[in-house]
Amino acid sequence: MEPAQLDRTPFADLDRMPPDMLAMLVAALEAMSRHPEIRRVRHTAWTALRPEPGQRLLDAGCGAGDVARELATAVAPDGEIVALDYSEATLAAARTRHVSGDITYVPGDVCALDFDDESFDGVWCERVLQHVDDADTAVGELARVTRTGGRVCLLDTDWSSLAFDGVDAALAGRVIGHMHARRTSRQLGMGRTLRRRLLDHGLRDVTATPVTCFFPDPASAAVVLPMVNHDVPEEDWMTPAGMRAEWLDQVATAGERGDFLAVLTIWVAAGTV
Structure with missing residues (x-):
């Protein structure tokens, strides 16, 4: 995760969290990494980045290091991955999960990278820019x-695309409206701005692909969408106070009927320097 988050999220200030909460959030990151819809987003990004053996790549905002480990396999035997994150706690988690491959884990800020010009053959940056002050x-x-x-490959969410079906539309609108009210417009729509940002910095051969993630049941949705997850505390900003029980009952009932649906678009944009 990255610094200077304008609004507090469960993944903010990881280094200040108690160990049990940190363990829960790292587990949430890992569960998201295993989710088939997130895997589909990453497959699109992998195709856009085109990692090859021998390359030196930067994973900017590496979290628990799952992507870094996959990239290390792709660039082997002579390549190298630098896995960077602002949080020392998540870097520690990534180091403990390291099995093989040439990966260097380093603390750092994506807005002020401590690397020379032209240090890497490519960059992967996933769901980081929505959290920084100046994308x-x-x-x-x-x-x-x-x-x-x-190649520079950026992945980020368009939270304004979030929609539900099978639940009361008015209640779903209030839940989504609460989330919108607690995020800046930049945080809500970062995904759809990635193409423009790459073009503004002079990259060429820029591609932008919207990947609509489909969640056909509450259990699938809860891995990625915190407002569907029973484990998210009521006082947390992602669950409107006083609406939690009603909302989660609606979600559970729709799941039992089999007509629950949630959709969310994550954008993948890439360009050549």
Whole structure:
């Protein structure tokens, strides 16, 4: 996760969290990584980045390191992955999960990268930009450290695309409206701005692909959508106070009937420096 989050989320200030809460949030990151819809998003990004043996790649905002480990396999035997995160706690989790591959885990800020120009053959940056104060500065830094001809691949969410079916429409609207009210417009719509940001920094051959994630039942949705997850505390900003029980009952009933549905678009944008 990255610094200077304008609104508090469950993944903010990880380094200040008690160990049990940190363990829960790292487990949530890992569960998301295993989710078939997130795997589908990452497959789209993998195709856009085009990792090859021998490359030196940066995973900017590596979390628990699951993508870094996969990239390390792709660039083997002579390549290298630098896995960077602002949180020392998540870096520690990534190090404990390291099995093989040439991966260097380093703390850092995507808005002020401590690397020379043209240090990498490519960059992967997943669901990070919605959390930083100045996404354009971050994209400029990612482009700066990528060699001429290298690829920068950005993945981020368009939270304004979130929609539900099978539940009371008015209640769903209030739940979504609460989430919108607690996030800035930048946080809500970061995904759909990625293409423009890459073009603004002079990248060429820019592609942008919207991947609509489909969740056909509450259990599937709860892995990615916190407002459907029973484990998210009532006082947390993602669950409107006083509506939690009614909303979760609606979700559970729709799941039992078999007509629950949630959709969310995550964008993948990539370009050549």
